[in-house]
Structure formats: C-alpha cells, structure tokens
Amino acid sequence: MTNTTQNTSTTQATTTANGPALLPLPTTAARAATTIGAAAALAGTFLAWTWTAAFPGNLTVTGYPGGLQVLTLVSAALTLLFALSGYGIPGLRWLTPGGTNSPTRLLALGTLGTVGYTMGAISAQLGGVVNLEPGAWVSGIGALIATIGALALPADLPADEHDTGLWQRFRHSLTAPHPRRAQELPSWAEILIIAAGFGIALYVFTYGIDTEYSELFIGYLITVGFAFTGVSRAGLISRLTALTTKHRNVALAAAFVAAFCFPFTQDNDTYALIGANILIFATVALGLNVVVGLAGLLDLGYVAFLGVGAYTAALVSGSPQSVIGVQFPFWAAVLTGAVVSLIFGVLIGAPTLRLRGDYLAIVTLGFGEIFRLTMNNLNGSSGPDLTNGSQGIPNIPDLNLFGFDFGQSHDVGGFTLGRSANYYLLMLLFTVFVVLVFRRSGESRIGRAWVAIREDETAATAMGINAFRLKLLAFALGATLAGLAGTVQAHVTYSVTPEQYLFTGTTPPNSAFLLAAVILGGMGTISGPLIGAALLYLIPAKLQFLEDYQLLLFGLALVLLMRFRPEGLVADSRKKLEFHETDQLAVPEQQLPEDATSAKKAGA
Template identity: 50%
Template sequence: MRIPTVFTPELQQRHGRTGWLVALVGAVLLVGSPYLPWAYGSDALDDMTYLGGPSPTQFLGLGLGALLLVCLLGVRFSGRLLTGRRSRWFAFAGGAKAAAVGAAVYVAVVLLAVTLELGGLINVEYGGWVALVGAVVALVGTRLLPPAPAPTVARVSSPAWLVIVTIAVVMLVLLLTVAYALDQDDPGIFVALLVFLVTVVVILLRVGLGPWFSAQTRRYRAVLVMAAFVAAFAFPFTQDGSEANMSIATQVLIFAATALGLNIVVGLAGLLDLGYIAFLGAGAFVAAILSGSAFSAVGWNPPFIVTVLISGLVASLLGLIIGSPTLRVSGDYLAIVTLAFGEIFRLVMINLDGSDGPDLTNGSNGIPGVPDLNFFGYDFGESHVILGIEIGRFANYYFLLLLVIALIMVVFNNLNRSRIGRGWVAIREDEKAAEAMGVNVFGLKLFAFAGGAFLAGVAGAVRAHHDISVTPDQYIFLESAFLLAAVVLGGMGTIVGVLLGAVLLRLMPEKLRFVDEYRLLIFGALLVLMMRFRPEGLVASRQRQLEFHEDDEELADKIDPTVPTTEGAR
C-alpha cells in the first residue's frame, strides 16, 4: 500500500521552479551557518563556539551544504527546469533530495549532541538554529523538484587511466576517513561523521556516480582489490603507534575473517547456523593448548603454521561431527540444533577442568599466558620501526590478519565460481529441485559446514595469540548472533558486503559505549529496518537483488537487461 504524500507529481511539475529557489536559499544558509557559533560552551563536540572559525564538525555540515548547492546548480544548468529536457548523464534532482535529507539529519544529530553534552537546548547558539532552518527549508524545497530521470553515466565507457586514478583516490579518502573516525573519542562526533558518510554515499548513488564506479570496477576488479589491500596495509602507518586504535582494528579483522567463513555456510549454501562461534572457539582453544603456555596441559609446541592447520582441522572435524546427523534437517530445525551445539561446546570447555573431565582447558578459567607469535626472529609482542614509524604489537597481528583475510577471500571466490559453489546456490534456492537435478545435497551441505568451520578455526588460532588468553565465556550465543547479523546486514554471498557489515557491527559498539545498555535494542531495530527496506543487504549481489525483488520488473531490467520481463513478453 502506497503512503499518500502532499508532494504529488502534478504539484512538483507546477512548482518545480519555486522549489528550486527555496532549496537554493536553504543550501546558502547551510553553507554560511558553519561560520557562526553553534554551541555556547567549548566542551560540546569539537568546540563550535567561534565566530568565523568553523570546527571540523561544522566543516562537514558545510560540505553537505556545498554538495546540495552543486546538485541544485546541476538541476538548473542541465535544463531540467528551463526546458523540461532530461539530463543525459546525471540525476541531479535525486542527489539534491538525498543531500537535503542527509543535511537535516546531520544538523539534528549535532544539535542533539550539543544539548546532551552541555545539559540543555539553551546551549545551542544562533548558528545552529540557522543551520537547522536552512536544512528544513532545503528539505521542503527539494520535495517540490520533479522526479529525477534515471542516470545514464554508468553506461559510459571510461578510459583505463581515469578508472585507476578514481580507484586510488577513493581508497585514499577511505583510508583517511577510517583513521579520522578511530581518532574520535566523542560519540556525538562519531555519529555525525557516520551520518555524513552515509549521506555522501547516497548522493553519489542517486546522482549516478555510484553505479558508474561499480560498473567500471567490475572491469578492473584486480586493480580494486590491490588498491584496497594497499590501503589496508597502510592503515597502521597513519596511527603514529596508537595501540588503542590498532586493538580495535585487529578485533574488527578477527570478526570479519570469521564472518567470511560463516558466509560460505549461510550466504552460499543457505544453512542457518546459530552456533558458528563454537568453531572459532575450537580453533582458539587448540592454538592455546599447543602454544607452550605455562597453563597448558599439553607439552607439545609445534610451529605456528602446523598449529593453524591443526586448529582448522579440529574445527572442521567438529563441523563434520555436528553436521553428519543434523544436516538432513533444514530451516528452523537446523537453527535449533546449531544453537544447541554452540552452547554444548561452551559447557564442554568449562567441564574439561580435570574434575568433571580431562584436564585440557582449566575449566572456566581458560588458558591464560598464551605467548606472542615469533616468525623467524620477528616477535609479534614487541614494537618495530618500519619506514620511520613505530609498529606496535597489535599492528603486527593486524598485518597477519590481513593475510588471513586474503586467504579466506581467495578460497571463497574460487568456491563460489566453481561447480561446488553453483551446487550450494542451487541448494539455497530450492533443495528439492537441486536434488532432483542430481546435486549431492547432503555431501555439499556437509562440505559447506566443514569448510566454513575450517576457516573459523584458522581465525581462532590467530585470535588466541592476539588475546593472550582463551576462556569459554568468550564464545557465547550473542557472538554467533552478531556474526550472522554481519552476513545478513552486509549482504549474503558477497565479500565486500560481509566485510562492511562486520566493520559496522564491531566498530560501532566500541565508539558508542554510552548506549551500551541499549545496544541490543538498537541492533534489533537496525535489522528490522534492513529487512523492511533492503532485505538483500547493504552490498548485494545482482542475483540476490532479483531474488528479493522478483516482482520489480524495472529493477530486473536495471540489474540484467538480458532477462525478459512479463511486460516485454507481452
């Protein structure tokens, strides 16, 4: 059922010029307001008390106003309002509407943060109210703009040098943005920055630059992957030896590596696993037992490469053990069984204390004192100076985890493109139909379970040395739920989407500790909104988009014009 709106197409066509002028006034107010004071006290955010001296947070608001102004000028000079002609390449009206909404949300977040941090709305100075009025005026004005035509810039064939330079610039901006975000201790600044980034991305998508970048990078995927890893490897060199930020970064990578393994089980094979954290724990406990820790009951300390393989194999063996009797069920029944397996694993690790069972894990105390890794004399526990910049302990593990993620990505890509991957997708879509076509359903499901468990075991082996200690309470159901949410939120069956979902779900709780009591509430609301408005995830594959929007013929033609629609059939 469509929600009625006062901004009908007839109203937009009749008052398009007036709406453009109103939005232009709002954009000018947004651009000028950062030079006015927004807060009475300097303790709010990053000191927005100066007249004529914008703070970084105010500059971000100015940037949104500037983007809105550019889009409005694009609407004007593309001839859309003057002659009714459609813009050939860009959809500036769509970008203007997104910029207005984002600017309104951004200003509201900043003023709310000022109110909370200084203790009252009275502490918002006149510059903040000018910004809010400008955002509201721009929002109303852009609602009167006629609908934006579909952008065609994505179909333009661009030279290789332009695409490569664009990729390099995007990765550089992304690197600097992540470094800046991690340096922010004020939660209000972090939320405002997040709103700014989301708004910029939506503007680029609405204008048409986002689809263009996506289309061009498909041609130069190797360049994109290489640039992404170069930017990721350069990240520790932007932190000036900060261990706090690198600790967060390594935790994000461990979470992302584990989520990529779960993506094989859930995203490709369609098996709902609610106990996946147990495989990560199995790898971590095996690595801790074989680490040579003084608290380990096993005296054997093999090289780390051997330990990683053993950890992965043990986790894979657990996957086979739990999968063999249970993978003949599916759906809710499989979810219940895997949930029970996750809890059983945690309780078994507690009982292996020498009293209720063999002495392997020291019970609930776990195995502390896991030594740092040492590769050919390179001690991961010590700081090293590389290119004149100090690289600390967590940065050492960060580099190792990047290599682990690269390995998992190679495995995932090769499996996804192979006959096995096509079999998994067939099982996910319709298990009965796949079995009727000769697909070995049980064997492929078992292989997905064991393969995903192996990758989780490898990540767990690195985590044991990173965390120094391993305890059963680290591997609870809530962690499995967050891993599954990262896959669903980012986009099942994709690599970039799962990485993005993992980064958001691990980074945001670290920066928003003031809402720790409401974390699960916010988490649940986020998933509900995602399932309502974008069930395919933030970064969805074309196939998943068609699955979730099979009745949307316009979307189907946009994603794959070769697929015939019912309208074309008629």
C-alpha cells in the same frame, strides 16, 4: 531513462494526479531554496556555534570548523553540489547518472539531521538553547530551508509515471536507481577512479574509528548514513561497482593496499586493535558466508568453530596454563587449529546435514551451546582438566616469526607500529587468503552447485548433484576458515574463555552478530560480509556508553534495513531480482485486447 527533472522545470512539483501535495513550490523555486539553504548551512560552519569549549570539539572558533561542524560542512557541501547538478551545469551531470532530486533530498535530510542533533546535544549538555551562538542558527535554518526545498522537488520518475506526493518521493529516494549508460573511459582512468574510491573509503573509515567522543561518532553515523544512501541513489556506487567488476583483480589489489595503509594512519594503538578485531570478525563472517550465502545452510552455532581454533592454538602455543605443555611454531599452530576445526565440522555436519531449514538451525545452535558448556566443564572437577574451565587459558605468548616479535613496537619507514598494528597486518594476510579461497570456491563448479542447492535442493538433486556431499564440504570449509581466524584471535586477546563464544551478546563476535553481518552485508558476496562485520563491530565498540540500549538501536536499524534494502548493503543481481519487483515478465498494456485493457483498469 527520462527523469521528470528534465521536462518539468517550470511546472508545479506537487501538482499530482491526486491533487495538490504538501509542499506547493515550483520546481525552480524548490531547487533555488535547496541551493540557498545548503550554501547557508555551509557558511554557518565557519561561525561559532557555542560560547564555551565545554562542549566536545571546541565549536567556539570563528573561521575554523571543528568536530561536528566539519561533518555539517561536508554534508552541506555535498547537498550544494548535487543541487547545482540539477541545473545542468557542464561537468556536474556525471554526479547523478541515476537522477538528481532523490540524492539531493537525502543529503539535505542528512544535513538537517546532523545540525539538529548538534544543536540538541549542545542545548542538553550546556543547559538550553541560550548556549547556541549565531553560527548554529545560520546552519540550522539553512539546513531546514534546504530540506523543505528538496522535499518539494519532484521524484525522479519515468515520463509515464506520476508524482503522487511527498511520501512517494521519499520512498522513491530509497529505491535502487537506473543510471544512464556511462561513457566509456580509458582503462587507466577507470583504474584511477577505483583507486580514488578505495582511498575515500579508507579516509571515511579512519575518520570514524578515530572519533574521540560519542557525540562526534553519532554525528558521523548520521552524516555517513545519509551521504552513502544519497550517493548510491545518484548511481555513483553502481558505476563504481561496474568498474570493480570489470577490473576485479585491480579492485582487490586496491582494497588490500587501502587496508594495509590503515595502521600507518593511526597514532593510538587502541584503534589499531579495533581494526585487528574487525578483521578477525570479518574473516569469520566470510567463512560463514560459504555456509549460509553460497550453500544456503542456516548455521546458528558457527562461532563455536572460531572457539575450536582459538582453544587449539592456546593449548599448543606455550601458555604456562596449558596442560599439554608444548609450544608449536605459529605455522604449525595455525595448521593444527584449522585441522581440528575441520574435523569438528565433519563430525558435526555428517549426522546433521541431512536435515533442512529450521531443524538444521536448531541442531547447529545446540552444537554452539554444547561447545561452550564443554569448555566450561573441562576444569578438572566436572570433567578432565584440559581448558581450566571458566578461567580459560591465559598468558598466551606473543608470536615471534623469523625474529619479528609481534609484541614489540617496530619502526617502519618513519612510522611506529605497535603490537595491535602488527597483529592487524598479520590478520590482513589471513583475510586476503580467505577472500581468495571464497572467490575461487564461489566461481568454481562446486560453487555453482552450492548456489543450486541453496535455490532448490530438490531440483539440484534431480539434476545429479550430490547435495549431501557438497553441503558437508561447505560446512567443513567454513569451519576451517573460522579455525584459521581463531588461531590469531587467541594471540591477539592473550587468553581464551568460554564466555567469548556465546550465541548472542552486546558485543561481537557471537553467532547472532556473525549471521547478521552476512545477511546485512549481502549474502553470497565478498565485500558484503566484510562491510557488515566492520559496521557491526565498530558501532558497538564506539557506542559503549549506551549500554543496554545498544541492542535496541541494533534491532531498530535491522528492521529499517530489512524494510528498505532486504538484499543487504552489497547485493548480487540474483538477490536484487529476488527482493525487488521487476517488469521483465509484464505484458505491455498496448498488446492486450481492448476488453482486457478495460478490465485491467477497472480492477485497478
């Protein structure tokens, strides 16, 4: 695709078919302003931003960026790098296979957002802008200049389309790119790129989970959000996705190695506990992806199957408060929890899966609430004494597998792994197992039949597919995978209570957040629900100081994401075609009769 940046270097960036736009700067001047502003914003991070260490991160040191200055430095460096790639510098053009100006525009906005938030936070906490040192002003003014210059850059449009103004540029910056065809690389180079990509992802995730104060985490969200969108718009994510698709087994192995290394990067066991809970949430979301993403069954009570597995493991794992009074080995407790969840999935699915759409959603929502109320009433007063009612089943003992006590710290290769890290690694094995099950199921004949049912159940039935049997199979498989995760959750949390398995709430896991993780991450994909679950668990855990405003921000983010990326963060080709208009069926204008072409233009 020929971008306007390649043939309009000396034209006005804002001279459009609709007249002059808001930022009348030549393209060369706009790119120069972006470059100079980004360089100034970067240089300002090496100067003091405030005079007192009372603001978190100690931004008083000259020559050594810290805290939010580091995020600004990274964002400004990326902006500068992408701005320089617009000059056609050899070696930098590979950064922007999908266009130069759109990613530069997004990264400049991210730099301005991070600097602006930091300056506002300093002024609010310390009592006014008088507390800002010259470094903050240098970075702030530089980021503003870079943003103005980036907004004046023309949109990355094909040669036959016109740049109609600032709003079109911003909207086009958020659309999916059409990257140039990449040059074939040796297999070893492609594998190294995959490994580097997962290594960077591990570092970014570790940095976010290790943020020690709320101001730094909010700045982290601003920086990562704009940076990821900018890199995606540049086409780099598409190229990496193509490589991971080509070397799928290598990509899965690299992802597992990166996840395995996470607990070895943590000095605080609290963050390893967050990681373990994220894996539990992600595994359950991947199980729900079988039901919703592949088979197209809207399940609003899926968290109940997680509770079934957790309660089953709690009853048979030797808790003093268990009325059964037995202690199974962990492998037996896992199998018991999975089998009981499977049975519940069949019992609930058999009479209800003949329903469709909203009716099925209401029935599954009712099952989730019935499970929670039943566990609450089995207290010896309202019903048999089995679950200890609202008090739940506490004091679930730690696991001990082959002499390895998961409740004790262990030294491995010079690193100390605490209790949470032990359970994280165990849950990682479960996640790998669930990923393999999902992948094999999705690629099998049964998986293709699930997709056919999801797209059009009537047509699938007419082609000879037994829709009810396959929907019941998907429902049972999803319930089994959730039960597996529940058996580990019972030991991680030490206790299980009915309040852990609500339909909605401020913290996951609950049915609403599980469904959101699947939809926001990308239905029918492997990595989508994993990424969605990680974000939806990490963000509430780090923003607890917002209290009731968490759901407000979550709703706002949901609206924005559904508006600009309805197919999810990671989407397959089917969803991209479904949610975005394409010109595949359009008739070229020159092939129409002359009178038809005139009528088309008149109608437009």
